[in-house]
Amino acid sequence: MIVLGICAALIVAFVNLRDKPFIQLIEGKLLDWRFVLRGPIAVDPAIELVLIEKMPDGAKDIPVAPADLSKGIDAITAGGAQVVVLDPKLLPMSATGKNNLAADLARIDEVVIPYVFSMAPSAEARSALPVPIQRTAYSVFRKRDSASAKRPAEAGGYLAPSLDLLQAALPGHVVNEQSLTLTRQYAYPVIGYGGSYYPSLAIQAYRRWVGLPMDAVEVNFGESLNIGSLYLPTDNRMRLAINYHGPGGSYKRTRFADLLGGDLPADKFKDKLVLVGLAASITPDNVATPFDPAMSEVEFLANVIDNLNRMNPLIRSQQVVVLDILLLALIGLFFALVAAARSIWAVLTLAVIATVLFVAATIQAFVLFNLWLGLTFPLLAIVLCTAVLMTVKQVSRKRRAILTAAEEAEEVQFTTPWTFDRVAKVVEEETPSPDTAEDDIDAEPQPEEEEYLTLTAAEDPEMLDDKVAEAEEMTEEPAAKNVTPFPSSKSSSKPSPTGPSALPVPPKPTSSSSSSKSHKQAEPSASEQKNRKPASLIPVMDTPARGDKVSLTSATDMPKSPVTNDEFDVAVLFINMTGFMALAKSFGPTRSAQFLHAVYQLIEKTVVKHSGFLEQFGEDDVMALFGLPERSTEDAVNGLKAARELASVLSDWGQQQGFPAGKSADFCICADFGPVKVHLTGEEDEAEITLSGYTIGLASRLDKTVAAKGADVVVSEKLMKKVSETDLTGQLKDGFTEQPMQQIPGAAETVALWRGEFGAS
Numbered sequence: 034m035i036v037l038g039i040c041a042a043l044i045v046a047f048v049n050l051r052d053k054p055f056i057q058l059i060e061g062k063l064l065d066w067r068f069v070l071r072g073p074i075a076v077d078p079a080i081e082l083v084l085i086e087k088m089p090d091g092a093k094d095i096p097v098a099p100a101d102l103s104k105g106i107d108a109i110t111a112g113g114a115q116v117v118v119l120d121p122k123l124l125p126m127s128a129t130g131k132n133n134l135a136a137d138l139a140r141i142d143e144v145v146i147p148y149v150f151s152m153a154p155s156a157e158a159r160s161a162l163p164v165p166i167q168r169t170a171y172s173v174f175r176k177r178d179s180a181s182a183k184r185p186a187e188a189g190g191y192l193a194p195s196l197d198l199l200q201a202a203l204p205g206h207v208v209n210e211q212s213l214t215l216t217r218q219y220a221y222p223v224i225g226y227g228g229s230y231y232p233s234l235a236i237q238a239y240r241r242w243v244g245l246p247m248d249a250v251e252v253n254f255g256e257s258l259n260i261g262s263l264y265l266p267t268d269n270r271m272r273l274a275i276n277y278h279g280p281g282g283s284y285k286r287t288r289f290a291d292l293l294g295g296d297l298p299a300d301k302f303k304d305k306l307v308l309v310g311l312a313a314s315i316t317p318d319n320v321a322t323p324f325d326p327a328m329s330e331v332e333f334l335a336n337v338i339d340n341l342n343r344m345n346p347l348i349r350s351q352q353v354v355v356l357d358i359l360l361l362a363l364i365g366l367f368f369a370l371v372a373a374a375r376s377i378w379a380v381l382t383l384a385v386i387a388t389v390l391f392v393a394a395t396i397q398a399f400v401l402f403n404l405w406l407g408l409t410f411p412l413l414a415i416v417l418c419t420a421v422l423m424t425v426k427q428v429s430r431k432r433r434a435i436l437t438a439a440e441e442a443e444e445v446q447f448t449t450p451w452t453f454d455r456v457a458k459v460v461e462e463e464t465p466s467p468d469t470a471e472d473d474i475d476a477e478p479q480p481e482e483e484e485y486l487t488l489t490a491a492e493d494p495e496m497l498d499d500k501v502a503e504a505e506e507m508t509e510e511p512a513a514k515n516v517t518p519f520p521s522s523k524s525s526s527k528p529s530p531t532g533p534s535a536l537p538v539p540p541k542p543t544s545s546s547s548s549s550k551s552h553k554q555a556e557p558s559a560s561e562q563k564n565r566k567p568a569s570l571i572p573v574m575d576t577p578a579r580g581d582k583v584s585l586t587s588a589t590d591m592p593k594s595p596v597t598n599d600e601f602d603v604a605v606l607f608i609n610m611t612g613f614m615a616l617a618k619s620f621g622p623t624r625s626a627q628f629l630h631a632v633y634q635l636i637e638k639t640v641v642k643h644s645g646f647l648e649q650f651g652e653d654d655v656m657a658l659f660g661l662p663e664r665s666t667e668d669a670v671n672g673l674k675a676a677r678e679l680a681s682v683l684s685d686w687g688q689q690q691g692f693p694a695g696k697s698a699d700f701c702i703c704a705d706f707g708p709v710k711v712h713l714t715g716e717e718d719e720a721e722i723t724l725s726g727y728t729i730g731l732a733s734r735l736d737k738t739v740a741a742k743g744a745d746v747v748v749s750e751k752l753m754k755k756v757s758e759t760d761l762t763g764q765l766k767d768g769f770t771e772q773p774m775q776q777i778p779g780a781a782e783t784v785a786l787w788r789g790e791f792g793a794s
Contacts, residue, residue, distance in 0.1 A: 035425070036372060036418040040365025043417075044358055047410045051354075054213045056409060061214030063408040067399045068323035073279030077339045079305050082286040082331060083109065084312040085123075095125055096311060097289070103137035105292050105309065110141055113303030118238045118338075120310025120331045121147040121207050122318075126192040135197035144202040145241055147234045148193035150224050152210035155189035162191060162226060165199035166206075169237065170229040173251040182255025182351075185223040185230060185271040205237030207334075216321045219272040220337045222265075223252055235337040242306050242342070256351060265341065266350040274347035274405055275333075276340050280324035281313055284335050308335055349405040357407040360391075361414055368418035377426045384419040388412070441618065600708045603660035604672030604752060605732040606645065608636065608679065611699040614652040628690075635686055636679065643675040644668075648724065656729070661711070669706050669755035673748065673765050676702045680745040680791040701744060703735035706752040734779060740772040740786045750785035 050056050083105065088096050097105075102123060109117050124134075124146060138144050148166060161167075176182065191206075193199060208221045222233045230252060232240070240250065240260075251259040258265040267273055289309070291297060310331025313319045319327040340346040364387075371383050391411060398404040613632070617625050633655075637647055640657040644665070648656045657675070660668035683700045707728030714723070731749070741747045748769065756765055768791060774783035 034369075035421055036368040037365045039417050039421065040361050040368075040414050043410050043414050044361050047357065047361065047407070051407070051410075057213050058215070059409045060407060061216060061218055064218065064405065065216055065323040067396055068277060070396055071400050073283060073324065076278045076283050076335075077342055078285065080284055080335050080339055080342075081302065081305050081307050082284050082335060083289055083292055083307055083309045084286050084329070084331070085289040085310070086312045086315065087290070088315055095123060096315070097123060099134040101293060102309075103134055105289055106137070106141060106144065108292050108295070108297070109302055109307050109309070110143055112297065112299060112301045114143065114305050114307045116143050116145060116238055116242045116306045117141070118145045118234065118306065118308045118331075118334065119147065120308070120334075121149055122311055122316065122330070123309065124194045124198065126194055135195065135201045138198065138201040141202075143241070145234060145238045146194065146198060146202040146204055147207045148191060148199070148204050149209050150188035150206045150221075150226065150231075151190040151192070152186060152208060153189050159190060159227065162231075163193055163196055163199055165196070166193065166204050166231065167229065169204060169247065170231050171223065171250060171252050172248050174230075174254065175251060176254040177256070183270050184254065185225050185252075186221060187225045191226065203237050203241060205234035206231055207234050207330075212321075216323055217333065218274060219268075220275055220340075221271075222258055222267070222273050223271040233337075235334060235341060238306060238334075239338055239341040242338075260341075263344050265344060265346065266348045268349045269351055269354075273337070273340065274349045275336060276345055276347045276403055277322050277324055277336055278339060280322070281328045281332055284332060306338065308332075308338075310334075345403055347399075347403050347405040353404060353406065357410070360406070360411055364391075364411055364414045364418065368415075368422060371418075372422055372425075375426070377423050377430075380419065380422045380426060384415060384422075388415050391415070600710050600726075601661055601664065602668075602706070602708050603658050603728070604668045604704060604706050604755075605709070605728050606640070606657040606659065606672050606676060606679075607703045607705075607732040607735070608655040608657070609701045609703065609736040610653045610655070611701070612653070613698045616698050632683075632686065635682060639679050639682060640675055643671040643678070645671060645675055654733070656733070658709075658724075666759055669752055670759050670765065672704050672706070673752065673756050676704050676746045676748065677765070677768075677789070677791065680789070684745075684791065701736045701741055702746045703732050703741070703748075704746070704752050705732040705735065705749040706755045707731075731777060731780060731784070734777050735786065737778045738775040738786065740775050740788045743790070744788040745791045746789040748787045748789070750787070753787055 051060075085097055095102075106117055126149060138146070188206075188208075192209075193204070206221075206224055208224065220233065220235060222236050223230050224233070225231075232247075232250070236250070236258075240247070243261075245261055249261050252271070253259060254271065255269045257267055258271075265273070287297065287301070308331045310329060313327050313329040313332075316329070319329055320333040322328050322333070367387060368384075371380055374380050374383065392408070395406045395408060398406055610632075617628050620628060633650060636655055640647055643659070644667075645657045645659045646661060648658050657672075659672040659675070665671075679702055680700070687698065687700075705728050707726070709724050709726035709728055712723045712725065735741060735747045735749070738747070746769070753766065753769075757763070760766075766787075769787040769789040772786045772788055775786050776783050
């Protein structure tokens with residue numbers, strides 16, 4: 034509806050503003066471009082120019098002596114010319130005085146001479162036109178009953194040669210007006226003065242050329258001139274749109290000096306219409322056209338007569354104006370259909386295609402049919418409709434995003450987190466002892482567990498808060514029950530370049546009585562429980578495999594002195610899971626918990642299988658280390674094996690999930706080898722170990738390189754060299770391709786990489 038309203042407003046503006054100077058200026062420039070794209074067309078060979086290319090010495094009022102002009106006209110008529118048309122600048126525009134040229138012109142019936150109409154309004158009373166000019170007025174008219182039909186332009190005054198010259202030849206007017214456009218677009222075949230309407234110099238020349246009487250020309254106000262049986266379309270103000278045939282020099286020309294010299298063939302001008310005037314090089318009063326910035330007045334007149342003779346002027350009639358209005362309406366309907374597109378880029382693409390097709394069709398109509406279709410308002414309509422639709426789409430997209438975020442926030446606040454807390458609590462409560470954990474980890478939930486999972490937020494809020502706090506306290510004791518919960522998505526993050534986040538520290542095993550006592554001491558007040566946000570997305574992992582490793586964070590298993598602020602060469606594995614958490618959140622609560630549990634367990638089992646240690650889980654990334662707390666010559670090999678196997682098992686796992694259309698999780702496994710620093714802080718009972726180093730930061734950024742685009746595994750050259758020391762057969766390099774030096778975001782130097790594609794989802 035908006036775009037239809039815009040086009041309706043533009044139609045109203047077009048009807049009322051199309052004749053305004055600023056609109057004509059823009060439309061004129063667009064018309065000039067169409068002339069340039071079309072190029073010159075053939076001119077009528079029966080029209081020829083005789084040009085005066087040099088001003089005689091002592092010339093004042095006129096550039097050529099009357100005797101020389103008379104001699105030239107005699108030579109032209111002797112050469113067989115049917116009509117001789119004179120440039121206004123060749124005659125003195127004065128109503129008084131005698132002129133010797135009049136007697137010579139009286140002998141020649143073929144001469145057509147000009148007089149000048151001024152289009153500037155006159156504040157004084159206008160004098161009557163000379164009688165010879167009054168005799169040339171149109172006598173046959175037709176007027177349709179329409180408000181769009183306007184009277185022809187009215188002259189404010191005139192300049193005419195002496196009466197004897199007017200009586201000796203056929204007069205026709207030329208127009209002296211200030212152009213509102215960069216180029217001259219119109220000729221005026223009909224001008225009103227004193228209640229009558231008079232023909233132009235071009236009309237008179239053409240009429241004399243074809244031998245038509247004055248009453249054979251009918252003026253159809255606001256539409257056309259009917260010349261005999263021919264139809265000459267005009268605009269609603271009786272203006273003729275000029276179809277320029279080419280730049281200056283398109284018509285055959287003869288120098289006036291050669292004419293006076295008598296060296297021309299006797300039949301040079303046989304049956305031709307000859308125009309005598311000044312060359313553009315000797316007069317400043319020239320005509321700007323699309324092809325030529327300075328065309329002589331006499332050659333402009335030749336183009337107008339050529340349009341009359343071939344009946345091929347530009348068509349800018351009232352019917353074309355109606356077509357412009359229909360095009361604006363069609364543009365509105367088109368964009369009303371485009372509004373159904375959801376993508377901003379789809380709207381922009383369709384708008385560009387529509388613009389190209391419309392402009393191409395307009396140019397073709399101009400070239401083939403001489404149709405002058407308006408471009409200003411249609412292009413403005415396309416731009417405005419496109420801008421409005423793109424703005425609406427952008428605003429709608431933001432609103433949808435805000436509504437989606439609000440819905441997700443509401444779901445998280447009232448449904449999902451509470452369900453996850455219950456799932457975590459139930460799984461934690463039902464987790465068997467270390468001896469039976471591996472056998473029972475995949476057991477189906479009991480009926481009472483399913484009933485517990487179906488609890489809703491309709492319960493008493495106080496009871497739910499207590500249960501949430503209870504679940505959070507229970508998740509703080511994973512080591513006591515041999516269960517390893519992973520940090521929530523809000524507390525986990527990707528390691529920063531300056532140093533990774535602290536490793537998770539499992540609490541020291543204690544008796545049930547001491548554990549219960551500590552729970553009571555740490556239990557927050559009721560108000561604190563209400564303000565505490567429930568834990569979200571806390572999967573519980575299978576841990577028997579990890580039990581075979583020495584715990585890196587256990588102060589009793591590792592003495593302080595060897596590791597405090599010490600460096601170890603390790604293989605770092607960084608698994609980037611793009612879109613993983615967003616995909617998980619798109620599922621229902623139960624499905625999300627199963628989804629998270631499955632993928633985290635899959636990654637952990639694969640890493641532990643190859644003697645690795647999971648340092649931390651983030652929202653969309655996992656980091657593993659190979660070489661801590663015990664070093665081995667196989668650390669690099671184990672890291673590469675784990676990377677290859679993860680790429681394969683994650684691919685198979687993704688294909689088995691059957692994700693909804695348009696949803697996926699992409700995995701990119703990055704690996705590097707180098708030193709990391711181990712920091713041991715805190716007291717013995719509350720020891721905490723953190724890792725830092727350039728290797729960790731580098732591994733976390735390998736997925737940002739060009740080589741990582743579309744790759745499943747990206748490995749640094751350092752790791753490959755370390756692998757080569759023990760992998761003598763080179764089998765682990767199969768499937769990898771060496772890449773050129775890569776720039777790592779945040780790194781000071783470029784790094785050589787290897788990439789592999791193993792079909793990861």
